Amino acid sequence: MNKKSFILVILLLLSTRYSVFAQDQKKLEQLIKTANVEMYENPEKVISTGLKIIQLSKNNIDLKIKAYKLVSDGYSSKREYQKSLKYLIKALELLPKSEDKLLKISIDTKAGIQYHQLNIYQSAITYLDRAEKMCLEYPVQDSVSSFLGVNYVVRGFIYKEKLNCDIAISFFDKGIKALSYNNKKNENATKISIAKYNKGNCYLLLEENGLAEQSFKEALKGAKSVNAKSLEAFALKGIAQIHTFNGAYADAISELNQAYYIAKNVNDLVLNQEIYLGLSVNYLAINQPEKYKEYQQKFIQTQTKLKENERASIENLLQENYNNLENKAKSDLSNFWILVFLVLTISIPLITFIINKKTNTNIKELKAKINEINSNFSSLI
Numbered sequence: 001m002n003k004k005s006f007i008l009v010i011l012l013l014l015s016t017r018y019s020v021f022a023q024d025q026k027k028l029e030q031l032i033k034t035a036n037v038e039m040y041e042n043p044e045k046v047i048s049t050g051l052k053i054i055q056l057s058k059n060n061i062d063l064k065i066k067a068y069k070l071v072s073d074g075y076s077s078k079r080e081y082q083k084s085l086k087y088l089i090k091a092l093e094l095l096p097k098s099e100d101k102l103l104k105i106s107i108d109t110k111a112g113i114q115y116h117q118l119n120i121y122q123s124a125i126t127y128l129d130r131a132e133k134m135c136l137e138y139p140v141q142d143s144v145s146s147f148l149g150v151n152y153v154v155r156g157f158i159y160k161e162k163l164n165c166d167i168a169i170s171f172f173d174k175g176i177k178a179l180s181y182n183n184k185k186n187e188n189a190t191k192i193s194i195a196k197y198n199k200g201n202c203y204l205l206l207e208e209n210g211l212a213e214q215s216f217k218e219a220l221k222g223a224k225s226v227n228a229k230s231l232e233a234f235a236l237k238g239i240a241q242i243h244t245f246n247g248a249y250a251d252a253i254s255e256l257n258q259a260y261y262i263a264k265n266v267n268d269l270v271l272n273q274e275i276y277l278g279l280s281v282n283y284l285a286i287n288q289p290e291k292y293k294e295y296q297q298k299f300i301q302t303q304t305k306l307k308e309n310e311r312a313s314i315e316n317l318l319q320e321n322y323n324n325l326e327n328k329a330k331s332d333l334s335n336f337w338i339l340v341f342l343v344l345t346i347s348i349p350l351i352t353f354i355i356n357k358k359t360n361t362n363i364k365e366l367k368a369k370i371n372e373i374n375s376n377f378s379s380l381i
Contacts, residue, residue, distance in 0.1 A: 036070070069110055092111065109128070116154055119161075152171045156199075165203075190226055193231045197231070200213070209242055216238035229262050236258055240256045260272075269309070277299045
């Protein structure tokens with residue numbers, strides 16, 4: 001084989017290898033997209049898919065970050081925030097190595113969501129501000145509208161939890177508008193359903209039950225369009241609350257039982273907690289004390305587990321921050337001694353040179369003085 005043929009064979013092999021790699025990467029990207037659709041229906045499958053992609057991504061930094069985020073989202077969907085935070089931190093650690101601006105926006109947005117879930121609002125706002133700035137500066141707005149929509153919806157959550165529902169509703173509306181931008185309504189159906197459900201809760205706090213019921217029904221319709229079971233259950237729970245306020249306790253129990261049936265395989269602790277609370281309140285209202293005690297006990301057990309998960313997540317976060325500070329302190333100390341060494345390495349020869357120069361100058365001056373004295377002495381003789 002001549003040299004030219006050999007080069008052609010090598011180029012062909014490299015081209016084939018690159019093509020296979022590109023095809024594998026495309027398949028893994030598609031797996032991530034498919035898994036995201038199943039986030040609220042089958043989070044265990046999402047987590048399993050994400051862990052598999054982490055292994056298969058090898059040295060592909062961007063793919064690995066996306067896979068870590070997928071796993072983190074899966075655990076968030078299950079309200080297992082300690083595990084969710086663990087994989088988010090891994091994604092954040094790799095993020096500086098990525099050149100993908102959209103990926104940076106995605107991870108910062110996720111960090112904002114995660115800190116909100118842990119009720120660490122200042123950190124949530126910091127990440128959301130950074131993500132929003134990158135979104136607004138991005139040259140193709142169509143590519144970032146969904147991120148911007150989620151950003152506003154999460155801000156709505158924060159204001160809702162601070163009981164400033166008027167501002168919260170304005171952010172939910174901004175979020176829904178951004179999520180619906182350029183016919184992306186179907187693609188973002190789950191996110192819009194979440195926004196409308198929370199908007200309904202705000203209307204309940206403002207005692208505007210008609211608007212609340214309308215929001216819950218819109219949330220239910222959106223959830224059904226993509227078969228998002230847990231979101232369907234949340235919307236039904238919201239509608240049940242309207243029945244409770246109207247004194248239609250049997251209707252409320254019917255809605256809540258339907259929500260419980262739909263969500264029983266999802267294992268969402270927050271959802272279960274609220275369904276149990278709703279059932280206990282309504283059974284008490286129709287004077288069924290045994291049923292009330294049953295669901296009140298389930299409510300307390302679930303609430304306790306949620307608090308334990310939240311506490312463990314915060315302790316994990318504090319430990320992570322402590323480790324980072326400790327490593328930084330060690331690094332800073334190491335850098336200090338390196339600096340001291342460099343300063344001494346440079347300064348000692350310089351000081352020695354200055355001293356030698358000064359000494360030589362003094363010696364020359366002394367010799368000149370001696371010669372002058374000798375000369376004067378000779379002339380006297």
